[in-house]
Amino acid sequence: MSTSTPLVHAVIDGTTIELAPGHSVAAALALLPPGCARTSVTGERRAPFCGMGICHECRVLVDGRQRLACQTLCTDGMVIDTRGQPQGGMP
Numbered sequence: 001m002s003t004s005t006p007l008v009h010a011v012i013d014g015t016t017i018e019l020a021p022g023h024s025v026a027a028a029l030a031l032l033p034p035g036c037a038r039t040s041v042t043g044e045r046r047a048p049f050c051g052m053g054i055c056h057e058c059r060v061l062v063d064g065r066q067r068l069a070c071q072t073l074c075t076d077g078m079v080i081d082t083r084g085q086p087q088g089g090m091p
């Protein structure tokens with residue numbers, strides 16, 4: 001009998017990654033250099049900073065909806081987009 005846990009597959013900006021269940025989207029972003037979550041209004045790439053839902057530097061689109069990467073767990077088949085950020089704040 002196998003005791004291994006199935007890996008989770010997620011797509012980040014078109015690149016498929018696999019990781020163990022329970023990892024946040026922020027952790028998944030860190031696996032792909034440069035590990036950025038979004039682009040600021042001045043064109044700078046931004047990365048998760050506080051890791052606890054305060055700074056909002058980790059905003060990404062997850063399956064088309066804006067989410068905080070540090071507060072979102074990866075699920076199998078998840079599509080994460082760091083480039084197509086909608087304007088405006090979090091819902």
Ligand code: FES
Pocket residue numbers: 047048049050051052053054055056057058059068069070071
């Ligand atoms: S890293 Fe600060 S809100 Fe996610």
